[in-house]
Structure formats: C-alpha cells, structure tokens
Amino acid sequence: MYALIDCNNFYASCERVFRPDLNGRPIVVLSNNDGCVIARSNEAKDLGIPMGAPAFEYQELFDKQNVLVFSANFPLYGDMSNRVMAILSEYSPEVEIYSIDECFLKLDGFGMFDLWEYGLQMRAKVLKSTGIPVSVGFAPTKALAKLANRIAKKFPDRTKGVYNMATSELRDKALKWLKIEDVWGIGRRHALRLNARGVKSAFDFTQLNDEWIKKNMAIVGLRLKRDLCGIRTLDLEETKSKKNIATTRSFSNNIVDFEQLRERVSSYAVSCSEKLRKQKSCCKELSIFILTNRHRADQAQYSRSIRIKLPFATNSSIEITKYAIVALKRIFRSGYGYKKAGVIVGDFVPEEAEQLSLFTDKNPRHSALMHALDNMNKKYGKNTVRLSVQEKRMWKMRQEKLSPHYTTDLNDIITIRV
DNA sequence: TCTGGGGTCCTAGGACCC
DNA sequence: TCTGGGGTCCTAGGACCC
Numbered sequence: 235m236y237a238l239i240d241c242n243n244f245y246a247s248c249e250r251v252f253r254p255d256l257n258g259r260p261i262v263v264l265s266n267n268d269g270c271v272i273a274r275s276n277e278a279k280d281l282g283i284p285m286g287a288p289a290f291e292y293q294e295l296f297d298k299q300n301v302l303v304f305s306a307n308f309p310l311y312g313d314m315s316n317r318v319m320a321i322l323s324e325y326s327p328e329v330e331i332y333s334i335d336e337c338f339l340k341l342d343g344f345g346m347f348d349l350w351e352y353g354l355q356m357r358a359k360v361l362k363s364t365g366i367p368v369s370v371g372f373a374p375t376k377a378l379a380k381l382a383n384r385i386a387k388k389f390p391d392r393t394k395g396v397y398n399m400a401t402s403e404l405r406d407k408a409l410k411w412l413k414i415e416d417v418w419g420i421g422r423r424h425a426l427r428l429n430a431r432g433v434k435s436a437f438d439f440t441q442l443n444d445e446w447i448k449k450n451m452a453i454v455g456l457r458l459k460r461d462l463c464g465i466r467t468l469d470l471e472e473t474k475s476k477k478n479i480a481t482t483r484s485f486s487n488n489i490v491d492f493e494q495l496r497e498r499v500s501s502y503a504v505s506c507s508e509k510l511r512k513q514k515s516c517c518k519e520l521s522i523f524i525l526t527n528r529h530r531a532d533q534a535q536y537s538r539s540i541r542i543k544l545p546f547a548t549n550s551s552i553e554i555t556k557y558a559i560v561a562l563k564r565i566f567r568s569g570y571g572y573k574k575a576g577v578i579v580g581d582f583v584p585e586e587a588e589q590l591s592l593f594t595d596k597n598p599r600h601s602a603l604m605h606a607l608d609n610m611n612k613k614y615g616k617n618t619v620r621l622s623v624q625e626k627r628m629w630k631m632r633q634e635k636l637s638p639h640y641t642t643d644l645n646d647i648i649t650i651r652v
Numbered sequence: 653t654c655t656g657g658g659g660t661c662c663t664a665g666g667a668c669c670c
Numbered sequence: 671t672c673t674g675g676g677g678t679c680c681t682a683g684g685a686c687c688c
Contacts, residue, residue, distance in 0.1 A: 244688095265656035272656070272688090288655040306656085333659095333688045421686050452662060454686080480658055487653095529655055539682075576657090632654095 235349065235372055237339040238379040239322055239356060241315075242367045242387065244335035245273035248314045249304050251365035252640045252648060260301045264289050267486060267632045268305055305633035313641045317364045325356055330470040338376060340470050353396030373399040376468045377461035380418040381408050381436070405464060409437035419458045424451060436462060475582070476513070481505040482576025486632065488527060489572045495524065496559055500623045502577040503558035507551040510579060511604060514586075516547035517579035520554060522561045527573035538565040547583045550600035551607070554579065555621055 241247060245263040250256050260277035264270065271287040281299050283292060289303070296303055315334045323329045328340035341349070353370035360368050369390075371382025378399055385408060386397035399405055415425035417436050427450065433439050440462050447455040460467040481502040489495050499522060510517055523539035540561050548554060558577050610619050617624075638646035 267654090267656070269654080269656050286655085290654045293654095308657095335688075419686070423685065451685095454662070476659080478659070482657060484656065527655090541681075574656095578658095 235341040235344060235374055236376050236379040237326070237341055237349075237353065237356075238332075238371045238376070238383040239337055239339070239360075239368050240371075240383050240387070241318060241335040242369060243273060243275050244315075244366070245304075245306070245311055246275040246278070247366050248311050249302075249307070249637055250275070251314070252637075256302060260299060261304065262296070262301055263304045263306055264635070265306060267484065268634055269484070272306065303635050305636040307637050307639065309639050309642045310637065314364060314366060318360055318366055318368070321360050321363055322356060325352070328470055332471075338379065338470060341372070349398045349400075350396055353398070354394060357395055368395070370396045371399070372397070373405070374464050375461045375466050376470075377418055377458060378405060378408075378464065381412055381462075384412070384416070402464065406437065409440060409462065410435050412436040414439055417458070417462070419454065424455075477582075478578050478580045479506055479509045479517075480576055480578040481509070482523075482574065482578075484574040485572070488533075490568075490570070492566055492568065495566065495572055495575060496562060497624060499524075499558050499562050499575055499577060500555045500621060502575065503555040504551045504621060504624060506577050506579045507549055507554045507604075508608065510549040510554075510582075511585075511608060514584065515582040516549045516585055517544065517554070518547045518581040518583065519543050519579070520557055520561065521578040521580070522558055522565070522576065523578075524562070524565060524572050524575045526570050534570055536567060536570045538567075540565050546596045548596065548600075549585065550597075550604055551621060552600060552603075553596075555623060559623070 246261045249261060249263065258277065259275070260281055260283075261275040262271045262278050262283060263273040265272045268289055270289060271283060271285065271292070274283055274285070278301060281295065281301070283295065283301070289296075295301065311334060318335075319329075319331050319337055322337055322339065326339035326341055326344075328342075330338040330340075332338055341347075344352070349372045353372065356370055357368055360366060369383055369387040371379050371384065371386050373379040373382040382397045382399040385399075386393045386395050389397075399408060412435060414420055414428050414433050414435060415422070417439065420428070420439075428439065433442065440459055442459070444456060444459070447459055451458075457467045483498070483502065485498070489498070503520075506517075519541060521539055521541040523537070525537035526535050527533060528535065528537075542557060542561050544553070544557055554577075607619050611617065638648075640646055640648060
C-alpha cells in the first residue's frame with residue numbers, strides 16, 4: 235500500500251499557525267510580485283476565488299468580503315514543510331517528498347496495521363507538533379492514493395481526514411466518482427480531448443483501449459491507466475537530486491533596453507550560482523530564455539531560449555554570469571518589450587569531482603573568492619557584495635502584505651506578553 | 653496599469669554523420 | 671523518372687505537477 239499525505243491549503247495554513255485570530259476567516263496568499271492567488275483557505279474557496287486568479291481582478295471582492303491577503307512568504311513555508319516532513323518520515327522507512335506540501339509513504343509489510351487508525355495518528359501528531367492540518371489517503375498504487383487523499387479531504391466529516399481504499403469495490407466506486415479533469419496527470423488539454431470522446435470519469439478512462447491512449451497521450455498516459463487500474467506502475471522516486479536549477483522572474487514593466495535586460499539576467503545567473511554552491515554542485519550547461527508579454531495581444535510577441543555547454547564545470551558567479559550574457563546576446567532582438575526572463579543551469583557534477591582541464595581558462599582562485607563572497611552576504615545581508623554588471627539598486631519585488639519570518643529569522647520571533 | 657515560479661518528462665523535426 | 675538507413679545531438683514546444 236501507499237499513503238499520500240497532503241497539507242490542507244498549505245500556505246494559508248502556515249499563515250494561520252502564528253495568527254490563530256485568522257481561524258474561520260477567508261485568507262489568500264499571492265505569488266511573487268503579489269500577482270495571482272496561489273493558496274486559499276476553505277472560506278476563500280467558498281467565496282468563489284479561483285486558483286491562479288489575478289489579484290487586481292479580485293481586489294474589489296477582497297475588500298468587500300474582508301479577505302485577508304498575504305504576500306508569499308517562502309522562507310516560512312519551506313521551514314514549516316521541513317517540520318511536517320520530518321514527522322511524517324517517522325511513519326515509514328520509504329518516503330518520497332513529492333512537493334512542498336505532499337509526501338508519499340510506501341507501506342509494504344504493514345498488513346497487520348489498521349491503516350485508518352494509523353492515518354489518524356499521523357494527522358494528530360502533525361497537527362499537534364506544527365499546527366498544520368493534513369489529509370491522508372491509502373491505496374494500492376500512487377495514483378489511487380492521490381484519489382484516496384482527495385476523498386479524505388472532500389468528506390472530512392465522514393472520513394475524519396483519513397481514507398483507506400482497501401478493496402476493489404471501493405476503488406471502482408471512487409473511480410466513477412472522480413471527474414476526468416481531476417485525475418492526477420490529466421491536465422486541461424487532455425481533459426478536453428477526453429471529454430470530447432465521452433470520457434467523463436476516471437473509470438471511463440480506465441476502460442479506454444491502450445492503442446488510443448498511447449497514440450494520444452504517449453507512454454505517460456498508459457502508465458497512468460495501469461496505476462489507476464490498481465497495477466503498481468509508478469513507484470516512489472529516489473531521493474531525487476535536482477536536474478535543473480532555475481531563477482526566473484516577470485518584470486513589473488516591459489524592458490526594451492538590452493542593458494537593463496542584461497542586469498536582470500546577470501542577477502538571475504548569480505542567484506543560480508549561489509543555489510549551486512549551496513548544494514555543492516557545479517554545472518556544465520546553462521539555458522536562458524526571454525519573452526514578451528503574452529497577455530498583450532496588441533504588442534509584438536517574441537520568445538526565445540538558448541542552451542549552451544560550458545567549457546568546464548563551474549559554480550562561480552563570475553563565470554556563469556559571463557556565459558549567461560554571451561547567451562543573451564545571441565537571442566536578444568531589439569524592438570520588443572520583454573516581460574520575463576530566466577536562467578536555468580543543469581548537467582551537474584559534485585563540486586569535489588570537478589574535472590581539471592588543461593586547455594581551458596578556468597580560474598582556480600574563483601572558488602576561494604566565491605566562498606568569501608557567500609560569507610559576506612550571509613553576514614551582512616543578501617547582495618551586500620555583487621557583480622558590477624548586476625543591477626545598481628536591487629530591484630524589489632512587490633510584497634505589500636508580507637508576514638514575519640516567524641521561524642527562520644531571530645528578529646521575527648513572536649513575543650508573548652506575560 | 654496590474655496576470656508566479658520552479659520543476660519533470662516526452663516528442664517532433666532539422667542538421668549532421670557514416 | 672527512379673534517390674537509403676541508422677544513428678546522435680540540438681532546439682523548440684507540449685503537457686503535466688505543485
């Protein structure tokens with residue numbers, strides 16, 4: 235069996251942990267730049283605020299309904315996630331942390347356990363230790379565990395937040411209940427195509443013939459079908475080392491100017507380099523992309539990306555920025571208003587396994603320099619020391635409703651009046 | 653006026669090689 | 671008039687996830 239444990243309305247719940255006065259009130263959390271809604275409390279969902287809603291379109295509703303709005307506070311959510319995952323990892327030796335708010339447990343050899351009771355224990359422990367409510371679903375495969383979790387979340391009164399899909403009768407009943415567009419792995423495009431073919435439920439999907447699925451949804455669709463039929467196909471992913479690291483941002487205004495775009499891209503390259511050094515890796519390739527505002531049909535559109543191989547593995551901000559600018563020059567076209575850009579590094583090798591190369595101009599002194607730079611920025615604050623090609627004044631994200639970093643910054647720890 | 657960021661995997665088509 | 675087969679690498683894009 236597998237379990238899927240999922241934090242309810244995770245970001246909204248994190249905000250609530252330190253603000254119990256917000257219980258029962260509608261809360262939304264916004265993306266970077268306070269752009270769109272990325273998390274909602276149940277009360278906010280009941281007001282009809284959809285996931286991904288642009289904040290400016292819903293401002294009026296927020297005001298009228300007294301919706302509490304928060305800017306995304308990722309240091310807080312990341313820290314709370316670590317706490318939740320640490321607790322859940324005690325419930326099975328085989329764990330896959332699937333996302334910031336979800337994890338799979340593999341429960342082979344748990345046949346003697348009353349899983350529903352086991353789930354209730356997890357739930358209670360996480361709630362008591364962190365203040366975060368979770369839902370738990372048990373089933374024979376991962377795709378079905380996702381479904382079981384959905385049932386637990388949808389019917390909290392009947393399930394107490396824990397559902398065990400123990401028999402094939404329960405499985406078929408659940409598959410018939412689940413709408414095709416809500417199946418894990420079926421996105422908007424496939425849902426449309428399937429609906430047009432009369433496939434309305436997950437059960438209908440499991441009745442399709444393999445050839446059609448292979449042709450229209452490739453191998454991914456076939457795997458999903460098997461998993462939904464109860465045949466173990468998707469297994470726990472190994473504790474995955476990342477294959478890519480990205481820093482990408484939308485700009486609040488269009489950028490026309492090459493120099494301005496270069497400043498931004500340089501900052502993103504430096505940020506990727508810092509992330510690389512943090513996980514003690516070097517990269518051997520680098521991609522960058524730039525694109526115009528796709529929401530503006532009246533403006534000329536252009537989007538392009540490029541990937542380049544580096545002559546040696548590196549995590550030096552100086553080297554990575556240098557190549558990012560080389561790449562940018564190759565895809566930049568003047569005459570467009572750019573809205574977004576990003577740097578992605580990949581093809582990693584461990585820092586200590588760096589290949590020494592005779593014929594490249596890798597500077598061996600960079601690693602000491604980067605070390606010093608990281609230390610200064612750690613001590614005196616982010617971006618205290620930076621490359622001259624980066625922005626003169628760091629461009630600030632819009633974060634008008636940011637909550638304190640309750641658990642990751644000593645200055646933000648809550649005070650309790652006695 | 654304002655519309656996120658960070659990931660994964662898969663496939664198609666062109667260039668190029670032998 | 672008729673014009674191969676098999677492979678790799680790269681770019682771009684599609685589709686999905688949270």
